[in-house]
Amino acid sequence: MSNIQATVFHLGLNKEVLEGAKIALIPGDPGRVAKMASYLDNPKPLASNREYNSYLGYINNVPVVVCSTGIGGPSTSIAVEELAQLGVDTFIRVGTTGAIQEHINIGDVIIATGCVRLDGASYHFAPEAYPAVANYDVLHALVEGAKKSDVTYYTGITASSDTFYPGQERYDTFRQDVPKHMQGKMALWQQLHVLNFEMEGATLFTQAASLGLRAGMVAGVIVNRTKNETPDEKQAKIVEDNGIKVAVEALKTLIG
């Protein structure tokens, strides 16, 4: 039996509906997918299953798939693997993030050059010594995209944590503490000039590079952790657009 129509298990997509798309925009949040697709030409919904919501759109008549990954490395690795099975070879994660350096403001975007591997899933793709780094072409396109967009951007290292609370050393009213082995971690990453926390980059970069795929990441800053613990939901929805604008400009560079 021909495999061309085979539908991948979690995303509910097949090669025919992707129309040969080789580039994917991958936000974490399924609710961001329709908004991101609206930045493309002729967007149309494709599938929705679990945390995976997908659309197809076009830039200069070239198909681009937008597909959410859900939160964290395990679900991200499934989205990337299944999109790769369908022929996608270039991934741009468009996320939200918490800055940990004082000078970075809400609304700025961070373009990751590499990630600290505070996840688990990346170790299923490559051992500890393997770096979680962005693909140079995608990184360059994102930087060019940021220059064309009206946003302040920073490039540098992101810490990708499996957890939002202890892994990012959040203290709140439910728990005034994190386990001992996690205490002082935010100060450590700050001292090492890490810019921000998010939850998928390390898995994405390790998986993509180790499989010969290209990946980059841009994330809108929705909270500065030197000032606040918790992002504001309404503000986050506004800020996410800055990352989307940068990613769409980057697409234009990559597609040419």
Ligand SMILES: O=P(O)(O)O[C@H]1O[C@H](CO)[C@@H](O)[C@H]1O
């Ligand atoms: O806005 P997204 O892309 O989901 O990214 C960030 O937001 C989620 C946590 O709130 C994590 O997925 C984190 O990486």
Ligand SMILES: O=c1cc[nH]c(=O)[nH]1
């Ligand atoms: O602080 C933050 C904000 C968004 N996403 C994260 O993982 N952490």
